[in-house]
Amino acid sequence: MYRFLDETVADHMTRTVKTASRAETMAELQRRFDADDFNTYPVVEDGEVVGIVTKFDFLKIFSMTPARLVPRYDDLMKVSVGEAMTYEFIYVTPVTRLTRVLQLMVEHRIRSVPVIQGERDLVGIISREDVMRALHLCEGR
Template structure:
């Protein structure tokens, strides 16, 4: 377990990140979620991350509330990622220790965190990535 303390985001993140744009429609986003089995996609513009869109953001559009009428399904599905994404998202750098990544995931109940170097997307780290690293470090000791 001592080895886990030294592990960084860069050591276990996914480097080939699939992204969406703010113009991506909900129809397409649903297809991506179903196909890729991801929980979140970074939203990029000109190679910069401008937000994050999650399955929760997608589903939130369909939540009923006493003060809100839910539009028809087709109207919701023609909305874009720009309408539902979170522009204020948590991110880490490649040198961020996995202990900190884990702490952020637990505190904010998030499943994936973008890894940004400078202003560019370097990767994404998921709960599964952290769990894989925990298991590897425990078996290596």
């Protein structure tokens, strides 16, 4: 377990990341969620991460409000990712320790975290599965 204390994101992140764009619709996003079985996509524009879109963001557009008691499904499926995405999000860098990632995931109940280097360059994503695998590997050393 002590070895886990020294592990960093760079050693365990997924480097090939599927991303979304602001222009995608909820219908397109739903198809991607189904096909990939992901919970989060970083939203990238001009090579930089501008936000994230999650299954929770998708569901939020269907919530009923006093102004919209009975939303029309077809209309909501045309909403863009840019309208539904989260602009302020938690991210880490490749040198962030996995202990910090674990803490962020538990405190904020998030499943994956974009890995950003420089201003907003996406270099990977770290998921709960990645952290769980690292815990197991460190125990086995």
